[in-house]
Amino acid sequence: MTQMTxxxxxxxxxxxxxxxxxxLAYTALTFYTTDGCHLCEEATVLLRQLMAQYxxxxxxxxxxxxxxxxxxxxxxxxxxxxxxxxxQNDLGWPFSYAELLGFVALx
Numbered sequence: 001m002t003q004m005t006x007x008x009x010x011x012x013x014x015x016x017x018x019x020x021x022x023x024l025a026y027t028a029l030t031f032y033t034t035d036g037c038h039l040c041e042e043a044t045v046l047l048r049q050l051m052a053q054y055x056x057x058x059x060x061x062x063x064x065x066x067x068x069x070x071x072x073x074x075x076x077x078x079x080x081x082x083x084x085x086x087x088q089n090d091l092g093w094p095f096s097y098a099e100l101l102g103f104v105a106l107x
Contacts, residue, residue: 026059027104028085032075034066039093043080046097050104058104 031047033040047060065071065079075081078092084104091103 027057028059028061029104030061030063030083030085032063032065032071032079032081032083034064034079037079040080043082043093043095046095046100047082049097050100 031043033043051058051060063071065075075092081090081092082095082100082103083090089103091100095103
């Protein structure tokens with residue numbers, strides 16, 4: 001899996017490669033995406049907004065589905081997808097910022 005970053009205005013937030021590195025207060029999310037996906041770019045904007053509003057609340061691992069046949073099968077037609085790791089529940093596109101907040105239980 002590729003570790004990537006989400007840039008936030010003047011800051012760069014490193015997306016944590018595994019939840020074991022995250023402080024206990026963090027909610028671990030996984031963002032399933034791939035290069036060249038314009039919908040994924042739209043979802044990235046929403047995730048940036050989430051990280052800007054709640055910088056100490058989330059860790060996000062960004063996974064390019066192209067690296068695994070299983071992930072392509074599972075998410076290929078659904079990306080972008082955000083998974084809440086602690087409950088293995090996911091939110092597939094389309095979703096708004098309000099829906100993302102509701103999904104991560106911050107509304």
